[in-house]
Amino acid sequence: MATHKIILDTDPGIDDAMAIFFAMQSPDIEILGLTTVYGNVPVSMSAQNALRLCDIAKQSIPVTQGVGMPWVGPESTYAHFVHGDNGFGDIPVAAPLGQLDPRSSAQFIVDTVKANPGEVTLVAVGPLGNLALALRLCPELPSLVKQVYIMGGAAFVKGNVTPLAEANIWNDAHAADIVFGASWPLTMFGLDVTYDIPFAPDFVDILAQKNPILGGFVRDSAQFYMDFYSQGLPERVCYFHDAFPLAYLLKPDLFTFTRGHARIGTGELDRGQTAIAPVGSTMSPLWLEAPTVNVATRVDHAQLTQLFIDTYAL
Numbered sequence: 093m094a095t096h097k098i099i100l101d102t103d104p105g106i107d108d109a110m111a112i113f114f115a116m117q118s119p120d121i122e123i124l125g126l127t128t129v130y131g132n133v134p135v136s137m138s139a140q141n142a143l144r145l146c147d148i149a150k151q152s153i154p155v156t157q158g159v160g161m162p163w164v165g166p167e168s169t170y171a172h173f174v175h176g177d178n179g180f181g182d183i184p185v186a187a188p189l190g191q192l193d194p195r196s197s198a199q200f201i202v203d204t205v206k207a208n209p210g211e212v213t214l215v216a217v218g219p220l221g222n223l224a225l226a227l228r229l230c231p232e233l234p235s236l237v238k239q240v241y242i243m244g245g246a247a248f249v250k251g252n253v254t255p256l257a258e259a260n261i262w263n264d265a266h267a268a269d270i271v272f273g274a275s276w277p278l279t280m281f282g283l284d285v286t287y288d289i290p291f292a293p294d295f296v297d298i299l300a301q302k303n304p305i306l307g308g309f310v311r312d313s314a315q316f317y318m319d320f321y322s323q324g325l326p327e328r329v330c331y332f333h334d335a336f337p338l339a340y341l342l343k344p345d346l347f348t349f350t351r352g353h354a355r356i357g358t359g360e361l362d363r364g365q366t367a368i369a370p371v372g373s374t375m376s377p378l379w380l381e382a383p384t385v386n387v388a389t390r391v392d393h394a395q396l397t398q399l400f401i402d403t404y405a406l
Contacts, residue, residue, distance in 0.1 A: 158197025262364030
């Protein structure tokens with residue numbers, strides 16, 4: 093019996109694939125569904141890629157297609173320059189065998205959480221439109237969810253899209269504002285920790301050695317991704333942002349946190365900024381009335397790397 097029931101909200105994506113396989117490999121995680129959103133790639137590709145990952149892993153998990161546009165503003169431009177035209181570094185991938193669950197991602201989240209009250213952790217590793225829409229469909233959702241873990245944001249470090257903003261939050265800042273403003277227990281795993289660990293190029297080779305099918309897919313698809321991240325650097329590096337909240341589920345003691353009041357920027361200049369005022373650091377009512385969240389600020393590099401390798405080897 094798995095310890096953790098999760099819905100993984102995702103936009104696969106190369107680091108999404110690594111994270112999804114990591115969750116699938118862990119006996120302590122039960123994936124109730126893969127809810128997809130636009131982000132790294134358009135949402136239709138995101139959904140088809142999630143089905144492909146289930147095929148590769150021989151796993152029967154519901155997959156839904158969700159929000160395809162930001163809450164406010166025009167369609168996204170996507171990150172094909174990071175993830176390739178097909179989202180998997182342009183390696184060949186077969187057409188998916190499985191079919192999508194007909195529900196929207198937001199409706200699937202609401203239905204699944206209602207069916208398992210107090211048991212489901214939402215792990216969101218893409219833009220937050222599906223979670224925002226689920227909150228609109230079911231205002232009592234925060235009282236029914238166990239936890240919300242988000243890969244996104246940059247609290248005390250600079251962003252990766254603008255000086256202030258990380259990609260997932262920037263991609264749908266108004267949705268993020270809704271999600272961070274809800275009354276559920278939210279933990280943020282942003283660039284403060286995910287950019288703190290550049291994995292060496294042999295990391296993906298080790299994953300492939302431990303698990304030729306799943307690790308091999310990650311190794312092959314990640315070459316394009318590593319090319320992007322290694323531009324101008326003396327040696328190749330790779331970042332696996334999206335697996336961090338899943339690692340926390342399994343080994344919470346690897347992380348250090350700061351608790352703070354969170355505000356999300358939605359203006360032209362501060363779009364997507366995750367501004368955090370640590371508890372006790374301000375008397376400003378504008379901040380004190382903002383919900384508090386836990387922000388991951390440090391992680392044990394060696395133990396985290398070993399956790400990924402050991403789990404792929406299972």
